[in-house]
Amino acid sequence: MTHEFKEIITVYQQALQKGIKAVVATVVDIDGSSYRRPGVGMLIQENGHMTGAVSGGCVEKEVLRQAQSVFSSGKPKIMTYDGRYRLGCEGILYILIEPFEVAKASIDVINTKLQQRIPFQIKSYYIKEEGSHCVMGSIIEFEDDQLIVFSDTARLLLVQQNSSLQCFERIMQPCFRLIIVGTEHDAKHLCILASVTGWEVEVIGAPSNPKQLFDFPGAFLVRNETPENLTLYNTDLQTAIILMTHNFAKDVLYLQAIKNVEFAYIGLLGPARRREKLLSALIAYAPDISDEFIESIHGPAGLNVGAETPQEIAISIIAEILSVIRAQNPISLQDKKGGIHSQTKKQLIDEMHGRT
Structure with missing residues (x-):
C-alpha cells in the first residue's frame, strides 16, 4: 500500500500549492470481510477530486458525502459502511475521515524517506463508533523517532492520553x-x-x-x-x-x-x-x-x-x-480455503501454531 500512500502525497502536494483543502479517509477496522483490508486510504479534495480508493468503487461516493462535514467542522469522524446488504461482502467498514494538513517541510521529509527506501509506521487512533470526535487522527513515525501528524487534531494525541481510543498500526515498507x-x-x-x-x-x-x-x-x-x-x-x-x-x-x-x-x-x-x-x-x-x-x-x-x-x-x-x-502457492481462488487475501508472515506463523 506504500505506492498508494505515495500517490496521495504527490497529489496533495499539488493541492497544497493551489490552496485546496484535503482530507484523508482510511479503513481502520472491519467486522466481517471486505474488498480491501484495513490500512487502505484515499485523499479527498474540497473540489471533489478523489485519489485512491477504500473499496472496489462502491463505497467512495458515500465517503465523499461524509467528508463534507469534516471540511466544514475541521473535526475527524468515523463513518461506517455496511456491505452486508449493499455489496454482499458480509462486512462493516469503519472509516476514519480526518483533515490532511501536512506542512510542505514535512512532505519533503516523507518524500526523502520514500526515495531512501526507509520503512516507516503510520498509527491511526480512533473510536469505534460513528460520529465526530475531537481527538482522533493519524501519526507517521520514522525509525529515527521523527513524528509527522496528519493534522492539528492528530497533534493533540501527542499530549493527551485517551484510553478509549483504539489504534490501527501499519508498517509502510519501501515501494516494491x-x-x-x-x-x-x-x-x-x-x-x-x-x-x-x-x-x-x-x-x-x-x-x-x-x-x-x-x-x-x-x-x-x-x-x-x-x-x-x-x-x-x-x-x-x-x-x-x-x-x-x-x-x-x-x-x-x-x-x-x-x-x-x-x-x-x-x-x-x-x-x-x-x-x-x-x-x-x-x-x-x-x-x-x-x-x-x-x-x-x-x-x-x-x-x-x-x-x-x-x-x-x-x-x-x-x-x-x-x-x-507473498509466499503463495498459485491456485484458482475458487479452490482456496479461507479468505482470498494473502497472509502476512505473522499470520502464517499464528496459523501454524493454531492461534487463528
Whole structure:
C-alpha cells in the first residue's frame, strides 16, 4: 500500500500549492470481510477530486458525502459502511475521515524517506463508533523517532492520553521495485504493466544502444550501463530483478554483477535449458558464487498460464513475482480455503501454531 500512500502525497502536494483543502479517509477496522483490508486510504479534495480508493468503487461516493462535514467542522469522524446488504461482502467498514494538513517541510521529509527506501509506521487512533470526535487522527513515525501528524487534531494525541481510543498500526515498507535488465520490445510491456501495478520500475540498458525515459512509459529511471560498470542502489527484499537482454553473454555478465545484491526475486527469460547453460557459464566464470544465489534464480520466469504474447508473458512474470513475495502457492481462488487475501508472515506463523 506504500505506492498508494505515495500517490496521495504527490497529489496533495499539488493541492497544497493551489490552496485546496484535503482530507484523508482510511479503513481502520472491519467486522466481517471486505474488498480491501484495513490500512487502505484515499485523499479527498474540497473540489471533489478523489485519489485512491477504500473499496472496489462502491463505497467512495458515500465517503465523499461524509467528508463534507469534516471540511466544514475541521473535526475527524468515523463513518461506517455496511456491505452486508449493499455489496454482499458480509462486512462493516469503519472509516476514519480526518483533515490532511501536512506542512510542505514535512512532505519533503516523507518524500526523502520514500526515495531512501526507509520503512516507516503510520498509527491511526480512533473510536469505534460513528460520529465526530475531537481527538482522533493519524501519526507517521520514522525509525529515527521523527513524528509527522496528519493534522492539528492528530497533534493533540501527542499530549493527551485517551484510553478509549483504539489504534490501527501499519508498517509502510519501501515501494516494491522492479529492475528490468534489457530494453527489447517485451521489456517495454513488462515495464508498463508493472508500473500500472504500482511498482517502481528501473530499466537497465546497454550504452551501445542507449534508451531514454520516454522509451519506457511508467519507468522512473532508465540507465545505460555495461555489466562491468553496473551498480544497483538500495536493493532490498522489496526488489525484483528480471534479466531479459536476449543475449546469452550479457546475461552471464549481468548475473555476475548482481550476485551480491539483496533481492526478493530474480528471473531469467527463456527456456529451462537456457537457464542451465547460463548457470553453468556463471559458475565457470565466478566459481565462488553462492549456492543460495543459484537456487534463488527463477527461470523461465513466470507462471504457466499459457502466455504467448509479450503482454501475456509480462502478466505471467508479475504473477509469479507476487506469488513469491507473498509466499503463495498459485491456485484458482475458487479452490482456496479461507479468505482470498494473502497472509502476512505473522499470520502464517499464528496459523501454524493454531492461534487463528
